[in-house]
Amino acid sequence: MTHDARPLNVQEIDVFTDTREVLAHANKGAKQRGFQDWLICDVDAHHVETVSWHELVEYIEDPVIRHQAMLYQKERIGGAPYGLNGDMGLKYQDVGGRIPHQAGVREPVDDTSVHRDVTLTRRAMQSLGVDYMVLFPTPMLTLGLHPQPEMEVHLSRAYNRWLVDKVLKADNRIKTLAYLPFNTPTEAEAMIEEFADEPGVIGFCVPSVRHKPLHHNDYMRCYARLQELGKPIAFHAAYHWQDPSLATVNRFLGMHALGFAWCNMVHMTNWILNGIPERFPGLKSIWVESGLAWIPFLMQRLDDQYLMRPSEAPQLKKLPSEYMRENCWYTTQPMETTNMKALQVTLEMINAESQLLFASDWPHFDFDLPQEIFDLPFLSEQAKRNILGLNAAKLFGLDPTPVKTL
């Protein structure tokens, strides 16, 4: 019997291809696995906030800086977005055009009733089978290195206000962990007060690329307040080529592999050895986008060294690894999967059943799908449900009933 084959609408995926086409196989996989009945929370996804920079600068609080920024956005050519530091053109994530969705999500959007980013996020949620998606900015993740600490404050407050106004209010399935400008602790405290009750703000985020140590006494008021409010604090990793410790790395692959783990390894080491979990036992910290393989390494390394030098970490009442598995939460992506035995041991070591939160990191080149957790052969169904959504629901106080329509 012979039938006619039907040519697909999209022969070659590019930056203009609709997200739903790019992720059509993901949607099919979600349906096959019955995700309609599973709560799926994606705790780390992104949008490119600089596309909307001209809107965002209108939310800058300082009238002089706001005026300057608006004129810059209107008139300046050949420059990066106003006030933004970072790696300029050293952004090779799309592997020379091989992974188009990383280069740009430039598909047509006709619906003008909501911000474009709302539509794009809805398309991603629908395709991946996600109930709630936590949205993070992208280029702003290196603002912690800004030479003007006040600019981190101006831009992060503007971003938080703009995001609430234009994106979060439009769809209660889109959430965020609001940016804390940690180089100015008093402003970070003010940010917590301003945004703790805003719609869609389910916690706070400190981008991990920064040089001020997280155990500095200046931050204790922030931690105390977050503990009191029951709002988690996330440390979102990134890479940057100005890090002297990575100065010899010449390939983006190497920079990305190390940079995203390294910043959180350093912060976690300080976090534990300075006894932050002892001082704030109710503070929930989430370690985002560093993958998982670094955690068993650091647990073993710190445990061994701590036992030989306990006088240097006098606040600890148990092993560093015990704090890491009881007081800290982790997002899955980019989940290392080339050695399943190692992954299984990792999940056991971090007590994944209660501490692990699914994250896609869509639309980045190393994004993960919920099906990767579902398909793991060594987890119970309950563990899978916890990782994919129930752990996040508990942590953030979300209703565990699925709300999506696949």
Place this chain on the structure above:
Amino acid sequence: MTEFRIGPADQIPEGGRLVVDCDGKEVGVFRVKGALHAWHNTCPHRQGPICQGRLYAQVIEPVAADGTTRLLAYDEDAQHIVCPWHGYEFDLQTGRCQGRPTQRLRPAQLREEAGIVYVRP
């Protein structure tokens, strides 16, 4: 097993492709060095739409006799298809994954008769 008619063979020029749906199963037909190759549109990594990815010649880094390197180059002999989801690269002729040759694209049975191409997915 049902056979699906793809269309005239000359519809797929050198370096070209046709990705089709065969009652729910997707297949990509490619012409490389004159010959047609048919692969399932399912990436062995995570089921991404491999056949809808971009085509690149394999990148190589020639090493001089003294062990030094200077430029990168394309090896035009080795045509790759790159998965648009995460960038895994596969040789279009053999289906082998660069860096992990045991991971391969799944071939679809292909037949050409009287200038018409047919596949059995």
